[in-house]
Amino acid sequence: MSYTALYRKFRPASFEDVKGQDHIVTTLKNQIKAERIGHAYLFCGTRGTGKTTIAKIFAKSVNCESPIDGSPCGECAVCRAIAAGASMNVIEIDAASNNGVDNIREIVDEVSYSPAEGKYKVYIIDEVHMLSIGAFNALLKTLEEPPSYVIFILATTEVHKIPITILSRCQRYDFKRITIDTIASRIKELTEIEQVAIEDKAIRYIAKTADGSMRDALSLLDQCIAFHFEQELTYDKVLDVLGAVDTEVFSRLLRVVLAGDVPGAIGILEEMVIQGRELTQFVSDFTWYMRNLLLVKTADGIEDVIDVSTENLARLKEEAQMADNDVIMRYIRVLSELSGQIRYAAQKRILIEMNLIKLCRPAMETDTASLADRIRQLEQKIEQGAGASLSPEMLARLQEGANIPRDSQKPLGQPKAPLPKAIPEDVSKVASKWSVAISEAPNPMKTYLKTAYPSLSADGKLLVVVEDGLPSDYFKQA
Numbered sequence: 104m105s106y107t108a109l110y111r112k113f114r115p116a117s118f119e120d121v122k123g124q125d126h127i128v129t130t131l132k133n134q135i136k137a138e139r140i141g142h143a144y145l146f147c148g149t150r151g152t153g154k155t156t157i158a159k160i161f162a163k164s165v166n167c168e169s170p171i172d173g174s175p176c177g178e179c180a181v182c183r184a185i186a187a188g189a190s191m192n193v194i195e196i197d198a199a200s201n202n203g204v205d206n207i208r209e210i211v212d213e214v215s216y217s218p219a220e221g222k223y224k225v226y227i228i229d230e231v232h233m234l235s236i237g238a239f240n241a242l243l244k245t246l247e248e249p250p251s252y253v254i255f256i257l258a259t260t261e262v263h264k265i266p267i268t269i270l271s272r273c274q275r276y277d278f279k280r281i282t283i284d285t286i287a288s289r290i291k292e293l294t295e296i297e298q299v300a301i302e303d304k305a306i307r308y309i310a311k312t313a314d315g316s317m318r319d320a321l322s323l324l325d326q327c328i329a330f331h332f333e334q335e336l337t338y339d340k341v342l343d344v345l346g347a348v349d350t351e352v353f354s355r356l357l358r359v360v361l362a363g364d365v366p367g368a369i370g371i372l373e374e375m376v377i378q379g380r381e382l383t384q385f386v387s388d389f390t391w392y393m394r395n396l397l398l399v400k401t402a403d404g405i406e407d408v409i410d411v412s413t414e415n416l417a418r419l420k421e422e423a424q425m426a427d428n429d430v431i432m433r434y435i436r437v438l439s440e441l442s443g444q445i446r447y448a449a450q451k452r453i454l455i456e457m458n459l460i461k462l463c464r465p466a467m468e469t470d471t472a473s474l475a476d477r478i479r480q481l482e483q484k485i486e487q488g489a490g491a492s493l494s495p496e497m498l499a500r501l502q503e504g505a506n507i508p509r510d511s512q513k514p515l516g517q518p519k520a521p522l523p524k525a526i527p528e529d530v531s532k533v534a535s536k537w538s539v540a541i542s543e544a545p546n547p548m549k550t551y552l553k554t555a556y557p558s559l560s561a562d563g564k565l566l567v568v569v570e571d572g573l574p575s576d577y578f579k580q581a
């Protein structure tokens with residue numbers, strides 16, 4: 104028994120069955136009812152949002168012998184011929200493989216013959232942005248003065264590649280990404296018809312992974328059904344089949360990265376490796392997670408744009424409070440660079456580990472964004488150490504500061520004075536976290552700071568005592 108992919112089996116045959124593109128469907132139906140049909144349409148939008156499906160329904164409608172409320176009847180000879188792909192009136196061209204001048208000239212020659220049956224010849228040119236400049240020019244002449252019986256429907260995922268001369272001659276329709284809710288309810292409907300048991304959470308996961316594309320959603324569902332044939336599709340099984348990572352792991356990863364916890368971050372990566380996750384996808388998904396986080400942080404009412412479940416949104420909002428915009432932007436930059444490199448990398452895991460360390464340790468980078476992140480981490484650490492008490496050694500050193508011979512204090516130019524009785528709180532904070540402060544410093548400063556120690560100046564300010572020679576020269580320059 105041959106198996107028909109769900110996407111083909113349930114491809115909408117009438118406008119009423121099309122999901123998630125109501126604005127376009129309504130406009131097209133009205134045009135058909137009013138018999139005000141255009142000659143050139145441009146359908147743009149992400150893959151799997153219904154561009155060719157709607158183009159085919161439209162082709163049926165304009166030719167149908169008895170359309171009902173702008174929709175094709177589905178029963179007349181013309182409707183049936185088009186549905187069976189046997190009509191000479193609907194010509195589908197894939198511009199990805201027919202992108203030359205000659206391919207378009209063929210169409211242009213054909214256009215001069217009126218349709219043998221029905222009213223319109225409909226040319227559907229898919230991926231039209233793939234046409235060569237010459238081919239676009241050849242098409243342009245026909246678009247300028249099309250015969251009354253010809254309709255062109257140009258479909259593209261990349262509208263910015265279409266020449267303005269072509270754009271200006273078409274009615275443009277922007278296909279929206281289909282929302283998770285719409286996709287989920289379609290999956291629910293189809294799995295009921297197909298008698299497939301599936302958890303609601305699994306449905307939502309597939310809908311979310313499809314990223315606005317109904318076609319992708321149904322292909323993913325197909326994969327899951329094939330893999331666990333005649334079993335209930337649980338959330339865990341779906342995750343497993345799709346090789347995908349539950350977003351909970353990104354939440355954990357973000358938290359350890361923000362805390363600068365390198366072993367924690369490497370550990371999470373190891374979990375992914377053990378589970379056999381696809382690492383390129385993992386990086387890409389984590390980048391998207393950061394992008395969503397940034398959107399949640401910078402704009403209100405962003406729920407529709409990022410399309411995440413309510414529970415994930417609540418978590419994103421919480422995490423948005425934990426990180427600054429600059430920090431998230433730095434993460435996104437590092438991760439985007441990583442995405443570019445990882446495709447061709449032989450040692451993906453090592454490359455990811457290096458970049459996770461980079462995220463945790465902004466000190467490894469020298470640009471201003473990393474610097475800001477470094478300061479943030481320092482502040483965070485100092486803050487956490489606010490209640491920490493000074494070690495006796497450190498206390499002794501601080502007090503000793505006042506007794507150091509004047510010469511040694513010269514590098515920082517502090518005059519000698521009697522020791523103040525109380526050590527100010529801010530100085531105490533830095534001193535109690537001195538080793539952390541050093542570890543966060545860039546090289547060569549870090550090297551020189553290793554021999555230095557914090558002390559207290561006469562007027563109660565933090566004094567950093569450095570050795571004479573190379574270290575003191577370095578700080579004098581700085």
Ligand SMILES: [Zn+2]
Pocket residue numbers: 166167168169170175176177178179180181182183
């Ligand atoms: Zn019909």
